[in-house]
Amino acid sequence: MTDTALWLSIAAVFLLLFLSGFFSGSETALTAASRARVHQLEKTGDWKAKIAARLIASRERLIGALLLGNNLVNILASALATTVFLNLFGEAGVAIATLVMTALVLVFAEVLPKTWAISNPERFALTVSPIVRFVVAVFGPIVAGVEVIVRLLLKMLGVKIGDEAGLLSAHDELRGAVDLQHMEGGLEKHDRDRFGGLLDLAELEVSDVMVHRTNMLALNADENPAYIVEAALAAPYTRLPLWRGETDNFIGVLHAKDLLRAMHAAGGDATKIDILEIAAPARFVPDTTTLQDQLNAFLRHKAHFALVVDEYGEVMGLVTLEDILEEIVGEIADEHDVELEGLRPQTDGSVIVDGSVPIRDLNRAADWSLPDDEATTIAGLVIHEARMIPEERQIFTFHGFRFTVLRREKNRITRLRIMPLGTGRVAPSATPAVPAQAAG
Structure with a gap:
């Protein structure tokens, strides 16, 4: 081999190593790039982002083309390097070429370009996408044939490859x-x-966030209008359910603003007000309705309040738009909310919790992960796990916590002490508010 041919071969080896690095970096960038960010750039009119989005959409064809190009240049570079080292060192050149090419490919064609690409995959992907599009177009037919062969081989081995949805939604x-x-x-x-x-929202039901019937504030529609006005003004809620005859016979919902208008029209004389005339019809929803569906229903009907019924039509409680919004943004308190010391951190790292505190509120406040599949309140969780109604001072340990029953009233657990058994758990510092019955 002449000196000119030798130097041309060396130059070709380095050119091929550069191409190998390009293929490796492009594969890493285009597979690691966030489809959401690329889509957002595409919406702004970036033409490179449009090309990158199309390449990412056909990922199997993209990876096949880049791997084909990468293998071609690596094999060709290794063959040329072996020829060069054979001319320089004789038979020992094969071993030397193997060691040198392994080091060069590892550093300059794999680690360096992939590290560069992964540091900012979106920018790298947009930069190389016009060239990669050409590579995919050239190698596309070959890759398509390879895909057919691979699928046939996998089918023979009993492996099914299809376009089914991924395991994760x-x-x-x-x-x-x-x-x-x-x-x-x-x-x-x-x-x-x-x-x-x-x-x-799509997984929770209204029964998980509703105000239970035992905590509802409802008014008897047959009471004296003056008494109803006084009770409505004293209540911290804007909307109040009305019942007649029996406490589970709900016939409407009284809105404080409607009551105020009626009082103004009656010149301040409450006896002239017909409560049923100004009350709005009560809306009833099944307890199995998801929060997502109920939120859509509230928005569709421009409503804020609904009564929750079980499969027998019995009222279980009520749910408001605020209850659903609080699942997203956390507790919403205003100047009329009554604060309840339902959660009291102790100096020893434990917390004293009222039994009626919802598990989800406790998890959110303390950054815990107590399960809420089988129970809504922390008292319900203890009863479910204990498979009994505990006595006072009984202690239970489950889910990495020690639960001590501090107070019980009849069949209800009203106060508990919870001590985290693991390390690194921090007791909550916030005190949750009473669930709002209705937003203003």
Whole structure:
């Protein structure tokens, strides 16, 4: 081999290593790039983003073309390098070429370009996408043939390859992304909770967030109008359910603003007010309605309030638009909300909790993960796990916590002490408010 041919071969080896690095970096960037960010750039009119989005959409063809190009240049570079080293060192040139090419390919064609690409995959993907589009167009027919052969071989081995949906739904992927961002410090806890609450709407039912019937404030429509006006003014709620005859016979909902208008029209004389005339019809929803469906129903009907019934038509409680919004943004308190010391952190790291505190509120406040599938309140969770109604001072340990029953009234657990058994758990510092019966 002449000196000119030798130097041309060396130059060709380095050119091929550059191409190998290009293929490796492009594959990493285009597979790691966020489809959401690329889509957003495409919406702004970036033509490179449009090309990148199309390449990412046909990922199998893209990866096949880049792998084909990468293998071609690597094999050709290794063959040329072997020829060069054979001319320089004789038979020992094969071993030397293997060692040198392994080091060069590893550093300059794999690690360096992939590290560069992964540091900013979207920008790298947009830069290389016009060239990669040409590569995919050239190698596309070959890759298509390879895909057919691969699918046939996998089919022979009993492996089914199809276009079925992935194992994770879109909601699960979003939830995983939110949790990952929180662990990596990209999202604060309150932001993670809001995203999580929004994603939970399709999984939670109104029975999980409703105000239970035992905590409802309702008025007897047959009472003296003056008494009803006084009771409505004393109540911290804007909307109040009305019953007649029996306490479970709800016939309407009284809005404080409608009552105020009626009082003004009657010149301040409450005896002239017909409560049933100004009351709005009561809306009833099944307890199995999802929060997503109920939110849509509230928005569609421009309503804020509904009574929750079970499968027998018995009223179980009520749900408001505010109850659903609080699942997303957390507790919403105003100047009329009555604060309840339902959650009291102790110096020893434990918390004293009222039995009626919802598990979801406790998890959100303390950043715990107590299960809420079988029970809504913390007292319900203890009863479910204990398979009995505990006595006072009984202690139970489950889910990584020690639960001590501090107070019981009849068959209800009204106060508990909860001690985290693991390390690194922090007791909550906030006190939750009483669930709002209706927003203003």
